[in-house]
Amino acid sequence: MRYLYYPGCSLKGTARDYEESLLAVAPALGMELQEVEGWRCCGASAARAKDRKWAVSLSAATLARTQDLGMEILMPCSSCYANHLRVLTDLEKEGGLGARLGLARPPRVKHLLEVLALDLGEEAIKERVVRPLEGLRVLPYYGCLVARPFPMGGKESLENPYSLEKLIRASGASPLSYPEKLDCCGGPLLFSRERVALRLAAGILREAKRPSPDCILVVCPLCHLMLDAKQRAASRESKEDFRIPVLYVTQLLGLALGLSPRKLSLHRLITSPAPLLAKLALGRA
């Protein structure tokens, strides 16, 4: 399967482990990725707070660039995904908007999780697994924008999605029940209301600690930043000890597909994944 690949700003910066693990895992799953040339920032939450037309034009610029290729666009970042999908939904609602934005043949936009869980599917991934992660207890954490406000793939549940659990099962690990899986990580507030953001992240980590998981699994660079990089600050803010490794979905699948921890960039995680790797007898990252 071939997809156009829109990395977004984070995957070229703080989330380069997400990009590296994705590019390592894609060929192992029979996926071919072609990076969108000259892609631009989607505007995240800041552009929308300033001017709606401007925010729409940012996402539309990238979409217009790719419309002649006739390929679906894969986005690993939940915020980029929701922003581009919002423009496409607006196009459907407002006739004439497409022409104004130069979008005659708008391409389809899909989140990485959607491609893995719905397009590829649990069974197809299971067939390629060479190192089942048996006995590993994994917490699925979706965050907000991959699940809301647009149901993933038009059919996934808004309040209780199950795609991530399916991928965890495909890797041979056990998905744990996690009622907070759709709670907000506080990421958008990190630079404006830091304490509130850290309290939200701490709440998620606190509940995550209860079933004593081996790791939390995320699909968004901002969720990862809050739960992994900011874990120590959240710990200080709430005066609790967490120390839970937080992995990207691509890193967990990569381990099950037999790729080395180094190739999956596990050495770039801020919260050490050592206990997890020890359990899998994989040594150091």
Added chain:
Amino acid sequence: MPRSFPGYGWHREGVMSRVDEMDQEMMGQREGLPEELLPAIRCVQCGKCSSGCPVAFDTAHTPRKVIRLLQRGWLEEAGRSPFLGFCAQCQACTVRCPRGVQVSEVLLALLRFARAKGWVRPDGFHRSFEEMIRQRGRINELRLGLISQAGRLPSHPLEDLLLLVKMLLRGKLP
């Protein structure tokens, strides 16, 4: 649900239809409200948005209250509500509203309106984000973090410094 369920018929045919009538009346009355804020009129103040809101307990206002201010036509009070600066756009309220009000869209539109009126000023984070998109088309997270934090002490300076060093060592910063 069976028709004999106490209150059910009353609820369906009494209150809901009366609400829809009120809807129509209020829509007519509220022509002063900017178009993007009009959906607020449909709200019946059930509070479902606020009970599921992750930041409502950190501020004086809740989404329900802001919507209520809009319904009363108190635009400036709504636009100056402290809640707007706390909303993380998590979309929980939007998908849960039984009246189909896209609450986070309304709140965001209100924020834009309040900024245009000069009631609230964008903070350093938003200003540097906008500038960076205009100038480069993409975001540099390190620069964004440093610029938006400039001039104020982070709440956990030691942790932040340690994180900066760790991120540099792990190659996560350019």
